[in-house]
Amino acid sequence: MLVFVNTPLTDSHKAYFRQQLPADFEVIFKKDLPETEQPVAFRRADFVLGNPPVAWFAEGNSLKWWQLDSAGFDAYKTVSVNAPVTNMGDYFAWPCAETIVAGILAFYRDIHELAVLQTQKKWVGVPVRFKLDLLKNKNVIILGSGTIGQAVREMLTGFRCHVRFLARTNPDAELHTPEELKTALPETDLVVNCLPGTAKSFFSAELIDAMKPGSLYANIGRGSTTDENALIHALQRGHLAGAVLDVTETEPLPTDSPLWDIPNVILTQHTGGGQMTEDQGKIDLFLQNLKRFQNGEPLLNPVDLAKGY
Numbered sequence: 001m002l003v004f005v006n007t008p009l010t011d012s013h014k015a016y017f018r019q020q021l022p023a024d025f026e027v028i029f030k031k032d033l034p035e036t037e038q039p040v041a042f043r044r045a046d047f048v049l050g051n052p053p054v055a056w057f058a059e060g061n062s063l064k065w066w067q068l069d070s071a072g073f074d075a076y077k078t079v080s081v082n083a084p085v086t087n088m089g090d091y092f093a094w095p096c097a098e099t100i101v102a103g104i105l106a107f108y109r110d111i112h113e114l115a116v117l118q119t120q121k122k123w124v125g126v127p128v129r130f131k132l133d134l135l136k137n138k139n140v141i142i143l144g145s146g147t148i149g150q151a152v153r154e155m156l157t158g159f160r161c162h163v164r165f166l167a168r169t170n171p172d173a174e175l176h177t178p179e180e181l182k183t184a185l186p187e188t189d190l191v192v193n194c195l196p197g198t199a200k201s202f203f204s205a206e207l208i209d210a211m212k213p214g215s216l217y218a219n220i221g222r223g224s225t226t227d228e229n230a231l232i233h234a235l236q237r238g239h240l241a242g243a244v245l246d247v248t249e250t251e252p253l254p255t256d257s258p259l260w261d262i263p264n265v266i267l268t269q270h271t272g273g274g275q276m277t278e279d280q281g282k283i284d285l286f287l288q289n290l291k292r293f294q295n296g297e298p299l300l301n302p303v304d305l306a307k308g309y
Helices: 010-021 036-045 054-059 088-108 109-119 147-157 178-187 207-209 228-236 278-294
Strands: 004-006 026-029 048-051 065-067 139-143 161-167 190-193 216-219 242-245 263-265
Touching: 004 036, 010 026, 010 278, 036 054, 048 278, 065 216, 065 278, 088 109, 088 147, 088 190, 088 216, 088 242, 088 263, 139 147, 139 178, 147 161, 161 178, 178 207, 207 228, 228 242
Parallel strands: 004 026, 004 048, 048 065, 139 161, 139 190, 190 216, 216 242, 242 263
Antiparallel strands: none
16 A cells, blocks of 8 residues: 655654554655656555645546645645545644634734834833723624634633624524625624635625624635625724734735734734644544544545535
């Protein structure tokens, strides 16, 4: 059996990977091959870890199972494989949720401004106190009820927030359509976007305009799901109190984007899923799923490329 690892790994992680694989398995690391040999090795592989170029699938493959090394997989919606596909959804859900909740708390408690004042060695103190808000008891709508959205809700319940989900197919969600969402937005203090890239342009100018004046918008999903120009306009004219954005429509964010200069915007630069043990976690989840595959057990985090979840 051949494993092709598209994910770039350090030498120590490669050694760990080799040690943990069953004895009758061969592993090839993409970065160890010349570029011309990489797609050939991919097409021979029984198992793949990582996110190979979409173009490689055009000439066929021998996949028995494919483990993505990301939570998102928007680029592969047109790819067809006759093998199960899994992602890193659960692994990245909690750090993504922590990042967006941290950003929301930072906004309400004005930590972003206080951090700037610290770099300026400028003590303001008391006047800042009267600008501060609380996350406690906020009315929240989470867009998307996947693993990230579920983790966000779990955290927000600790702040006694009143949380509702918008999800197209989840019967447990309170909202299912843009029309229902639009009706609910005027009474909502905080919108947290956890949508995948397949929901392109979902949060439209119409929905942004329907948001409660002075409310907060946060996005830990994909930048392409938001009408960014409409969001910028809503922030500039003061319709929204602010935004916490881990993702933007174009990344890296262009230097001429107004988002850099709007003072009530917190940008976390698509670091949401990051953690020190990230590569180790990718390897361990692959090995765990490989054992499940060999034993005929259900794989962790199965996804449907066409559906986007």
